Amino acid sequence: MIKENIESILSALPSTTRLIAVSKTKPVENIQEAYDCGQHMFGENKALEMRDKHEVLPNDIAWHFIGHLQTNKIKYIISYVTLIHSIDTLNLLQAVNHEAAKHGRIVDCLLQFHVAAEETKFGLTLDEGQRLLESDEYQAMNNIRIVGVMGMATNTTDQHRVRDDFRAIRQRFDYLKEHYFRQEASFKEISMGMSHDYAIAVDEGSTLIRIGSAIFGERNYNIPVND
């Protein structure tokens, strides 16, 4: 099942879009199965869950942190995480920079933008993103690198709204590229698209899709997880 699901998703992806298999709440056996099919990028949204899985799985897995990150949990992922998708405050970015320095790493991060209709979702406004990038604190950071943006569309069956949201995320990317990262070839990632809406996200320029249930099946949140 996992193999067929991955193959079917990959078969429809342009070469410019990569697949992150979102394995949150799923057992390591599922991740190993996907890994054995050649899938080496995985996404988790809880620091301790990611740590526990990282400890027992192959060490060439690229671990993507996609959830809300608490500053006191950074230490559980900082030595190996490939990309943190969910930077939504200057304070969090400073804390990541501080922890990364302890390990002599430069950790890649995305700025998470809020465009969806739901109020509960995390993320910056364009204004807040600009203020972050123009701050003295950001200018002084040597152990993080911002390589793009991340966002989520409104959870709705209205395809027009979903497309508009992905366009808005894409516009955030284009604006920041133009004004802050024009010389930076590494600023190139647009992380958007989940199981139910990734086709539209890809259409609107996503470079990283984050797919969970369409690969591993529905999640059961009644099983307690370590956070």
Ligand SMILES: *Cc1c(COP(=O)(O)O)cnc(C)c1O
């Ligand atoms: C869980 C999650 C996903 C994957 O969701 P699916 O609908 O299962 O594909 C993608 N992005 C984020 C931020 C998530 O928390």
